[in-house]
Amino acid sequence: MFVWLYLRVGDGAAWGAGLFFAGAAVTDQVDGYLARRWDVRSTFGKVADPLADRLMIGTAVVLMWATGRIPLAAAIIVLARDLALVLGYKMLAPQGFELEVTFLGKLATWVLYAAVGFLLVTEEGRAWPLVILWSGVALALAAGVQYLVQARASLNARGRSVGRDA
Secondary structure: OHHHHHHOOOOOOOHHHHHHHHHHHHHHHHHHHHHHHOOOOOHHHHHHHHHHHHHHHHHHHHHHHHOOOOOHHHHHHHHHHHHHHHHHHHHHHHHOOOOOOOHHHHHHHHHHHHHHHHHHHOOOOOOHHHHHHHHHHHHHHHHHHHHHHHHHHHHHHHHHHHHHHO
16 A cells, blocks of 8 residues: 555655555554553564564665665665664574664664655655655664674673583
């Protein structure tokens, strides 16, 4: 639905796609808040929720790059970070590792959601939504580094634990 709403507009502001995207972002935040508040968490939710975020943002980024609304470098950085997070989780989870979502990771996602939403509903060529996008890209890179440090610490702790058990 999002793709169709975006592509049917052409070069103008894609209000339908923007509202759909904003609805997905808001419901994602409400869902996460309620799950934490009511302590209703599942293994499926730990995987599906971040994956849904990555897919929604990734789809929008690819579409906007393909139609010339965002720079290739921004699209590559966002997609590479998301791919690294998904692959990292896939490799670490079966070994019993869990990476905790950090505030910086959440902030990066919120800023990217906002930037993409603003880019969707503004006329092509406006500079201010791109400033927000690059801010989100910078936060996403910082969060990616934070997750790498967290993963490395988990692996090192696991290695020391295994060495003691031997």
